[in-house]
Amino acid sequence: DGGITQSPKYLFRKEGQNVTLSCEQNLNHDAMYWYRQDPGQGLRLIYYSQIVNDFQKGDIAEGYSVSREKKESFPLTVTSAQKNPTAFYLCASSIFMFEVSGYIGNQPQHFGDGTRLSIL
Amino acid sequence: SQQGEEDPQALSIQEGENATMNCSYKTSINNLQWYRQNSGRGLVHLILIRSNEREKHSGRLRVTLDTSKKSSSLLITASRAADTASYFCAPIEDSGYSTLTFGKGTMLLVSP
Numbered sequence: 253d254g255g256i257t258q259s260p261k262y263l264f265r266k267e268g269q270n271v272t273l274s275c276e277q278n279l280n281h282d283a284m285y286w287y288r289q290d291p292g293q294g295l296r297l298i299y300y301s302q303i304v305n306d307f308q309k310g311d312i313a314e315g316y317s318v319s320r321e322k323k324e325s326f327p328l329t330v331t332s333a334q335k336n337p338t339a340f341y342l343c344a345s346s347i348f349m350f351e352v353s354g355y356i357g358n359q360p361q362h363f364g365d366g367t368r369l370s371i372l
Numbered sequence: 373s374q375q376g377e378e379d380p381q382a383l384s385i386q387e388g389e390n391a392t393m394n395c396s397y398k399t400s401i402n403n404l405q406w407y408r409q410n411s412g413r414g415l416v417h418l419i420l421i422r423s424n425e426r427e428k429h430s431g432r433l434r435v436t437l438d439t440s441k442k443s444s445s446l447l448i449t450a451s452r453a454a455d456t457a458s459y460f461c462a463p464i465e466d467s468g469y470s471t472l473t474f475g476k477g478t479m480l481l482v483s484p
Contacts, residue, residue, distance in 0.1 A: 256414075258414075285471070285472075287474075292476065293476055294375070294460065294473075294474040294476045294477060295415070295460075297471055297472075297473065300471055311473075340412075342414050342415070344415075360405055360417035360420055361415070361417065361472060362417070363414030363415045365413050365414045366412070366413065366414055368412075
């Protein structure tokens with residue numbers, strides 16, 4: 253079955269440590285996204301990538317880094333510069349744009365089941 | 373990208389009742405999308421309504437869009453306990469490619 257796989261499901265970070273969250277998709281989607289969700293809050297965009305070897309900062313990119321070397325993979329590194337990393341991290345993917353009968357718009361996003369990151 | 377604001381923040385109903393949640397936004401849109409999130413899981417896309425559409429149905433879901441009022445509503449008919457989740461709207465701006473921005477959502481609790 254096609255989908256998005258995030259790993260690990262739970263992750264613990266020590267002070268001063270970088271950690272990398274994995275996100276893999278087999279949907280052949282061009283675009284991939286990383287979001288952060290804090291308890292009782294909505295999702296905030298960290299980074300997104302519309303094509304391999306290219307990515308853009310979202311609303312809260314400070315303290316995070318990404319790479320997009322393959323279409324299927326979009327790993328997120330939470331660096332030691334991120335002072336409050338405890339959160340639920342969600343990865344998503346989508347077809348970049350779609351056109352149907354002259355209508356052009358953003359396709360819906362498909363989400364993984366998240367990684368919960370905590371500080372030791 | 374613009375953020376939708378969902379209302380109410382929380383809704384508690386009995387099984388079999390209808391649930392209505394609303395979304396307001398600020399600028400003109402290309403389309404508006406609704407998502408569901410079960411506790412501890414990722415979001416699941418429910419329905420997309422284009423700016424030139426006024427109503428759309430999918431199973432027990434009915435979405436309306438009023439672009440003059442910059443608002444949308446999601447109606448879930450004959451609610452089930454399995455509908456318990458948070459629901460988010462995402463208005464997509466009418467200015468080329470736009471990322472999704474999510475508000476705090478509406479938390480729906482359906483009791484047996």
